[in-house]
Amino acid sequence: MSKLDRLDIKQLRIFQALIREKNASKAASQLGLTQQAVSEQLKKLRDVFDDRLFLRKTSGFIPTPFAEQLSLDIDKLLNDFQALLSPKVFDPKTVSGTYVIAATDYAQQVVLPSVIARLRLESPNLKIIVRDFELDKLHDLMESGKVNLAIAFPDYIPNSYPILTLFEEHHVCVTSLNSSISKLSPSLAEIADYPSIIASPSRPNFKGSIDDWFKSFGLSRNVVVSAPCFSIVPMYLEVTDSIAFLPSRAITELNLIEIELEESPDPFDVIAAWHPRYNEDALQKWVVSNLLP
The missing domain is CATH 3.40.190.10 (Periplasmic binding protein-like II)
Known part of the structure; x- marks a missing residue:
C-alpha cells in the first residue's frame, strides 16, 4: 500500500487541530473524538511522514520543524477540499x-x-x-x-x-503650544537633550524607534516618560514641558505644534x-x- 493510500482527510483534520491546539485532549474535544482516537491517528501520521511531528512537553505537544512546514501544505489541501463544496462566487x-x-x-x-x-x-x-x-x-x-x-x-x-x-509614514517632533521650546528653533543636539515622551506599546521601556536615528548623529535622547500608547502622549505633552516624536497622521487636529528640525527621521511603512x-x-x-x- 502506498503512503498516499494510507492517508485520509480525517487524519489531516486531526493534524491541523493538533497544530492549532498543541494538545491531544483539546484537539479531540474540538473534533468530537476521543483522545485515544487522536493518538492512534497521530501514530499513523508519524509512520506515513517518517517524522515524530509532535514532541511531548509538560502541557501538551510542540510541533517539529517538519510539522510546522507541513501544516502550511495541509491547510492548503483542506482549503482546496472545502472549496469543492463551497459556492464559487464570493458575495x-x-x-x-x-x-x-x-x-x-x-x-x-x-x-x-x-x-x-x-x-x-x-x-x-x-x-x-x-x-x-x-x-x-x-x-x-x-x-x-x-x-x-x-x-x-x-x-x-x-x-x-x-x-x-x-x-x-514619518515621525514629526511636536510639543504643546505652551512649552518653553515651542517658539524656538533648536538644534538637533538641543532636541536630544530636551525632556522627551515616547510611546512604547509593545514593551514598557524608555527606548523608542527614534533612538537609533539619534545615535547616527552621536546623540542620546533624554526620555523622561514612557506611555503605553500613542493616543495618550498629546495629553501628557499638555501638562509637561516636553517634546515627542509622533507619526504625522496621528497628530492631525490636535492642539500641538510641530518643531522644524535640521534633519528628519527616515520614513517607514x-x-x-x-x-x-x-x-x-x-x-x-x-x-x-x-x-x-
Missing part, C-alpha cells in the same frame, strides 16, 4: 461569522476607521473584533486562527508573512499582514482588497 453580503484584526494603537486611530466603515457597508453580517497588537504573541495567535489580520509596522511582522504596504495559510481564503482576499482606498 460579502452573505458572509457571516467573526473576523479578528490585531492593530497597534496608531493603526486603530489612523487606519481602521475607514476600513471598518467599508467592511460594515459591504458585509453587514460580518462581526469584527479589533484587539490590541501583542508582539510576543502575534505568531501563535495568527497560526491558531485567533487573529486573521495584523496592521502594524514591518519590524513587528515575521518575515515569512505576506504583507500589503498601506502607505508611507505601515503594513497589513496575515498568516500564509490564508492566502487563498476568499474572505481574507476580500478584506485585504478593502484595506487600500
Whole structure:
C-alpha cells in the first residue's frame, strides 16, 4: 500500500487541530473524538511522514520543524477540499461569522476607521473584533486562527508573512503650544537633550524607534516618560514641558505644534499582514482588497 493510500482527510483534520491546539485532549474535544482516537491517528501520521511531528512537553505537544512546514501544505489541501463544496462566487453580503484584526494603537486611530466603515457597508453580517497588537504573541495567535489580520509596522511582522504596504509614514517632533521650546528653533543636539515622551506599546521601556536615528548623529535622547500608547502622549505633552516624536497622521487636529528640525527621521511603512495559510481564503482576499482606498 502506498503512503498516499494510507492517508485520509480525517487524519489531516486531526493534524491541523493538533497544530492549532498543541494538545491531544483539546484537539479531540474540538473534533468530537476521543483522545485515544487522536493518538492512534497521530501514530499513523508519524509512520506515513517518517517524522515524530509532535514532541511531548509538560502541557501538551510542540510541533517539529517538519510539522510546522507541513501544516502550511495541509491547510492548503483542506482549503482546496472545502472549496469543492463551497459556492464559487464570493458575495460579502452573505458572509457571516467573526473576523479578528490585531492593530497597534496608531493603526486603530489612523487606519481602521475607514476600513471598518467599508467592511460594515459591504458585509453587514460580518462581526469584527479589533484587539490590541501583542508582539510576543502575534505568531501563535495568527497560526491558531485567533487573529486573521495584523496592521502594524514591518519590524513587528515575521518575515515569512505576506504583507500589503498601506502607505508611507514619518515621525514629526511636536510639543504643546505652551512649552518653553515651542517658539524656538533648536538644534538637533538641543532636541536630544530636551525632556522627551515616547510611546512604547509593545514593551514598557524608555527606548523608542527614534533612538537609533539619534545615535547616527552621536546623540542620546533624554526620555523622561514612557506611555503605553500613542493616543495618550498629546495629553501628557499638555501638562509637561516636553517634546515627542509622533507619526504625522496621528497628530492631525490636535492642539500641538510641530518643531522644524535640521534633519528628519527616515520614513517607514505601515503594513497589513496575515498568516500564509490564508492566502487563498476568499474572505481574507476580500478584506485585504478593502484595506487600500
